[in-house]
Amino acid sequence: MNDASARHHAERTGIWFVGARGSVATTATVGLAAIAGAQAPPTGCVTAREPFASAGLPEFADLVVGGHDISAVTMTKRAEHLVESGMIAPRLLAATHDAVERADAEVRPGYAPDHEEGSSQQQVAERLAADITSFQERHGLARVVVVDLSSTEPPVTPVPEHEDPAALLTALADPGRAVLPASSVSAYAAVLAGAAYASFTPSAGMGLPALTALARDRGIPVAGQDGKTGQTWLRTVLAPAFAARGLKVLSWSGTNLLGGGDGATLADPDAVRSKLATKTRGLTALTGSDTTPLHIDNVPDLGDVKVAWDHVHVEGFLGSRITLQTTWSAHDSMLAAPLVLDLARLLAFAHGAGVSGPVPELGFFFKDPWGSDVHDAAAQAVALESWVQRVAAQARP
Amino acid sequence: MNDASARHHAERTGIWFVGARGSVATTATVGLAAIAGAQAPPTGCVTAREPFASAGLPEFADLVVGGHDISAVTMTKRAEHLVESGMIAPRLLAATHDAVERADAEVRPGYAPDHEEGSSQQQVAERLAADITSFQERHGLARVVVVDLSSTEPPVTPVPEHEDPAALLTALADPGRAVLPASSVSAYAAVLAGAAYASFTPSAGMGLPALTALARDRGIPVAGQDGKTGQTWLRTVLAPAFAARGLKVLSWSGTNLLGGGDGATLADPDAVRSKLATKTRGLTALTGSDTTPLHIDNVPDLGDVKVAWDHVHVEGFLGSRITLQTTWSAHDSMLAAPLVLDLARLLAFAHGAGVSGPVPELGFFFKDPWGSDVHDAAAQAVALESWVQRVAAQARP
Amino acid sequence: MNDASARHHAERTGIWFVGARGSVATTATVGLAAIAGAQAPPTGCVTAREPFASAGLPEFADLVVGGHDISAVTMTKRAEHLVESGMIAPRLLAATHDAVERADAEVRPGYAPDHEEGSSQQQVAERLAADITSFQERHGLARVVVVDLSSTEPPVTPVPEHEDPAALLTALADPGRAVLPASSVSAYAAVLAGAAYASFTPSAGMGLPALTALARDRGIPVAGQDGKTGQTWLRTVLAPAFAARGLKVLSWSGTNLLGGGDGATLADPDAVRSKLATKTRGLTALTGSDTTPLHIDNVPDLGDVKVAWDHVHVEGFLGSRITLQTTWSAHDSMLAAPLVLDLARLLAFAHGAGVSGPVPELGFFFKDPWGSDVHDAAAQAVALESWVQRVAAQARP
Amino acid sequence: MNDASARHHAERTGIWFVGARGSVATTATVGLAAIAGAQAPPTGCVTAREPFASAGLPEFADLVVGGHDISAVTMTKRAEHLVESGMIAPRLLAATHDAVERADAEVRPGYAPDHEEGSSQQQVAERLAADITSFQERHGLARVVVVDLSSTEPPVTPVPEHEDPAALLTALADPGRAVLPASSVSAYAAVLAGAAYASFTPSAGMGLPALTALARDRGIPVAGQDGKTGQTWLRTVLAPAFAARGLKVLSWSGTNLLGGGDGATLADPDAVRSKLATKTRGLTALTGSDTTPLHIDNVPDLGDVKVAWDHVHVEGFLGSRITLQTTWSAHDSMLAAPLVLDLARLLAFAHGAGVSGPVPELGFFFKDPWGSDVHDAAAQAVALESWVQRVAAQARP
């Protein structure tokens, strides 16, 4: 181990989940404890292999979990439910039970707009930021990374304040206005607390230009948006491969079936609009085709399993036709959780190295990458590796 | 157009198909004529887009077709059959009929081992080489690229002469011995004729070490082996993507259904062994998994359509399981033909630039790339682009 | 051949297509001519095998085609388009060209509500009925069967006149009212002309109770509704099989991709509502599950090919889970056309035997069978065979 | 409840599993205990619904389990293994633990040919029969049904004694000969013990003509062979449906992936031959097509999950093509176990009613039905229901 990683090793890092009691956050918490305790290998974590493994990222064992949620169902209860549904192995929860209880003890009430009458959003954000700062101080953490894992919100109606930091700050101070959706109030709290930030959801979060500017001013690295975990990831693997062969995608049709918490949320036609938008944006960019019908159906009996079918119709040589169909089946939260741990490690690393504002090289993790137009998963993997090596090299004396 | 490409433009290049009356060669010939005549766009050709398009490769319109075959069924008849089976559009054959007839007029009898009693393989190879040289001279071609598209042969039994050029030359001169399989006699003929060479089949061809050495000595570029067109290509797109995510492939099971000439050939358990070997080699290298059952079934009613089903079983976070199934359906020859044209253009370009011996950067096109251990399709695409840009830059004054 | 069938043989029967220039009607017309002319076997026709073949149905060669349409694009043009799209073999259209032209010469202007200002619907229906009667007389037909193959209409808004024959007749006479959708005006015209009638579409047609009553009074047999040709047929094959095994369907999710005329029509959210309703009704009846999300997407590049994916999630022994996925791909009109010919033959047979009103035993052909609650395809096949044998036995002296 | 069922209710019935410690037998034993104890509904049991439920079959709670096996791994251990692999829910094993232990206490050593040097097969069969008789007497059982659930054997080499009961008995008495495979020695033991018998495997079992004759003489009902549980069942649902539509199957290609004990057994090319034979026989009978390539691959990481892919290529109207693909995924033993319980109940019922010899109406349960050529699953379901109603009606006073 070189000096740089030794120095990092000594430091402890906080992960602050917005939506800490949800399926993904709970799975990440169980998994982190299992990996740190050597009860499970870090399969599915990008950062477990080279060049990440020796770049000086914080160790899994040095990560401490806390967060906000608006639900009273504890992480432990949620984890038990995930065991019953067959997603998490019973022995793993047994082995990590205490760590999960400790994490849940660090969960504070989140921002539920309907219950915060009377306060300005500035006051709410300060309360949330104070939770983060207190967490950091009590645990002696070098830094905290906030990861938004809360329920997907409907698309936000744009107002001028979303573009202009000064106007935004004025509006935030007005107790009569609620200029930001909840996800963006949480993002603003991260800015106030000086915490790095990742948006794993399609909600507005830190993505509003005024907030991105504030983050850059405050010197924190941010990354988003909407975790690219299953079907969309597969599409951004396949679509560039067709292009490299000179083959022309005519249509790319898809259906998603899922149950669980996310399935229920996305059964709401409003919420699903955010998701469908981020899911097709990349595909259209990669293929040039506009025929991309896509559905997300709530199928409660599937539980947390997501099944996705894609039908790709391609034109080949001399007008001949190729069809590719893919069927993908996976526990959605099991795909997301290791990437969430990767993001926490990488953003802590970036923060330590003084990186500020959107990090385009983290586009690998997102359906709708901030600061980048690259959707090609293989190109993103190369860019991510180069970036880590570059930053690690600069960090070394 | 820059000077380099202008210079190339003036030159005409020959493509010499071994197996010229087969499905792939016939489709390539129809397609070349249709592209050259602007009746079809070059969809499916890698070299039609940048950085290839402006690198100074020979133009489609400057390619001239000839070849060897042991069948008396003409390319025109074969093309008509492909029209009837629904693979080629009637209007395209109508538009290219004369060009196909011209190409077939350049087809000479190939080497059918059972009918060449009395001659040494040296004599046979010289006859084949003379056919190529005569073709080159009659058409005033700057160079010829030989592409092996003949029926897949069973795996060859190794003998010491395959490793040792001097010993090989001695054995070739002996009329009592048949030390090489037919595909390798054709490859040796390419060496004698000073023609660049590509092996699109899993047969031995130029792949025997003694022949590769002779090709390098003669200063010709060679590339192989076994065209990576459908299911295997898809696997080398997907497998590295799983690896980049830190996901662990447990098993990768596959089935291929196909009819047509290739289906009938591969119904022979001997011939299919060559194919199954090249198809799984890359996969095992990419995934580390040995559980890769694979079948190729002859289903005559499918004609030239190949249907391939893959079932991939993957371990994810905390021991969870992911399954991906893919079903691929395409006219096999329509996938192969444009890549054959690409190889002809790229090897002519390499030959013009003085490249000699196996070209590892052409690994993109092959299941079992000569001179390279890289199977990752995205990495191969990047390597191919860089190589073309590098060679083109050197070629410019 | 027995006496009964000999008698029928002598008679000629008319098929009158509403939507005669559409894809299904044109395909049925080409196919009928090809079968009658022995250029194609009657593959896909239920009535070509026993016990139907010897029951005394009218022969294919004794069927004469005419119809209504509101489009000016002739059947010949439509057929040429279907040849170009790869659906119909060129040699078949060549062989049937004259027959198709003859049929198109029997096509009369249909009822386009927007262009019939001033007339009462009674007057329109009389005009349509006169077209049918004239067709019957000019060709000396024993009887005519009207088959509705026109574009799917949006669901109809119910009014009291739809339930009450007397009230309906009064409303029809009022030039200021348009109490019926176009499909039901055509159905009423069949009643006026004394023609048997089948509704192959989900449109209201003869399905309104007042019209069904009029048909019964007039002594004509009627059958409907919405042809059960592909995915829905498959579902009614599979769902009863699960039930027979004591297995419990939890959810049945489906997606349809199609282009062509029907794809464009169903891209209209109003029209698709009729279709989605008939498609899920049977499934819910057969499985008891309400989780049956279903989509129909317009994917123009697929042309007349319909691709349907179903995901069935089933509970088995001790709470274990079974999944069945099906992918179906077929030219939709090629599935429908032979069944349309079957219906014409069977309804002519029924008419000859004096059957009147809805024929529940023809439920085999429909997504939403009139006069029956049976959706099980195997049970419907048995019922159909028994019915034909029973009626044929009665017909014999 | 009527008198007949009341009378049966009083009686207790034995199930004697050959291969009692295997996956299917263990699952059936756990499930029987769970159903009898009302911890699970009888989902997947055909006999749980009408007309079976009220026909007077023995109740689940009146069935007692014993059997033969050659393995020392107890049913309890096997069940624990099935819990760990995720197939059986932990709570179900907890609830049935004692019942499983009781059943395992009734397991006696089976016939392992390699360890029975010196004895004649007659002596072995008498020992096995004595185990069954003792079981029946100790538990006061009205009757016993033997179900062969042991590992699949390679196809047997035919000898004249297999056809001729007298010659067979002579050969059995000869200690120097082993004229029967193990499965048939077990079947002969059932004859000696006067027990009804079902062959759930493709092994010879009672299927040899000489044994079938002995069974008929002894007055016991027998049924076989090779449980029709998953892919084959699906095929016999679908193939008749295509036929009823007049559609012509051109080819039906299939692949099975499975791990578990059966996967390992079938990895042996000899054993798999028995299986492949029974699997395609019915399909060829139903479709008339000979192009039915089929593979069974051992994929250990799938455990007891069987994944089966089928590709059906069908000719429709005017030579058009239809493709249907099915992917089936299920825990194989969970499909088999409820049918095994059904067979035990139905054969006990048949035995009580004096039925003797092969029962063709039980063909519903088998890939290769004894005494019947019917493979159509829907027709078999109808025949089964009628038979039960008929026998039940005769049984009533």
Ligand SMILES: NC(=O)c1ccc[n+]([C@@H]2O[C@H](COP(=O)([O-])OP(=O)(O)OC[C@H]3O[C@@H](n4cnc5c(N)ncnc54)[C@H](O)[C@@H]3O)[C@@H](O)[C@H]2O)c1
């Ligand atoms: N593969 C994946 O799982 C995946 C991929 C991409 C994006 N996502 C996104 O990740 C998010 C989490 O998914 P999940 O399956 O864990 O969902 P979930 O419904 O299980 O959890 C969401 C949690 O957020 C909490 N929450 C809601 N509003 C909040 C607020 N204002 N403040 C704090 N907490 C709040 C909820 O109480 C709940 O505990 C979703 O937005 C989902 O779309 C998931």
Ligand SMILES: NC(=O)c1ccc[n+]([C@@H]2O[C@H](COP(=O)([O-])OP(=O)(O)OC[C@H]3O[C@@H](n4cnc5c(N)ncnc54)[C@H](O)[C@@H]3O)[C@@H](O)[C@H]2O)c1
């Ligand atoms: N997608 C693809 O189509 C694909 C992909 C990879 C490799 N390939 C390989 O390409 C080759 C051609 O495939 P195809 O579908 O055109 O097969 P094909 O059977 O249609 O054609 C093979 C031709 O080779 C000729 N031939 C046989 N022996 C010869 C000899 N000794 N000398 C000269 N000609 C000879 C035959 O007469 C025939 O015309 C096969 O080896 C196949 O495995 C094809």
Ligand SMILES: NC(=O)c1ccc[n+]([C@@H]2O[C@H](COP(=O)([O-])OP(=O)(O)OC[C@H]3O[C@@H](n4cnc5c(N)ncnc54)[C@H](O)[C@@H]3O)[C@@H](O)[C@H]2O)c1
């Ligand atoms: N497998 C199948 O193809 C299938 C299955 C079930 C139902 N259907 C139904 O069959 C119908 C025909 O399908 P298609 O693919 O041939 O559609 P299409 O769009 O090709 O043809 C419909 C025809 O109806 C004509 N039309 C429209 N309104 C009319 C009117 N008022 N009077 C007379 N003609 C009129 C149109 O001009 C057109 O020629 C559709 O309603 C479809 O939903 C088809």
Ligand SMILES: NC(=O)c1ccc[n+]([C@@H]2O[C@H](COP(=O)([O-])OP(=O)(O)OC[C@H]3O[C@@H](n4cnc5c(N)ncnc54)[C@H](O)[C@@H]3O)[C@@H](O)[C@H]2O)c1
């Ligand atoms: N869906 C299904 O599971 C299914 C369907 C059809 C047929 N089958 C057949 O059912 C049988 C059981 O399947 P399984 O998955 O339980 O297999 P398994 O390998 O788990 O069990 C077989 C058992 O038979 C025992 N055995 C072997 N030889 C014996 C002998 N001579 N006497 C007594 N016991 C013996 C073994 O020790 C083992 O315990 C197999 O033949 C299989 O092909 C299963």
Ligand code: NA
């Ligand atoms: Na009905």
Ligand code: NA
């Ligand atoms: Na039989």
